[in-house]
Amino acid sequence: MNHEITLNIRYDIPEGEWKLISEVYRSMDGWLGADDLPRWFGNEDDAKYIWASVEPGGVQFGGKMEAALWTSWLTVLCAKLSLALGREIHDAEI
Secondary structure, eight states, X not given: XXXXXXXXXXXXXXXXXXXXXXXXXXXXXXXXXXXXXXXXXXXXTSSSEEEEEEETTEEEEEEESOHHHHHHHHHHHHHHHHHHXXXXXXXXXX
């Protein structure tokens, strides 16, 4: 199943906050690195993957995996980002 979400992290936040976000990214299960885009678990050709992209409306995540895994992974990500940045991180459309 394919999924997408945009989180309420603006593209123009200070560099120090991007460094914190990068640390959280690296701490997440499945981290593969960020040559072109941050990626977890695999690439678009794989059965399971997640990618992230900074967009004007926020940081967008897309992926393909079981719905329960997607939800649990994003819940952990948002909790870690909220702690690191000192504010609640969630779906930008809420």
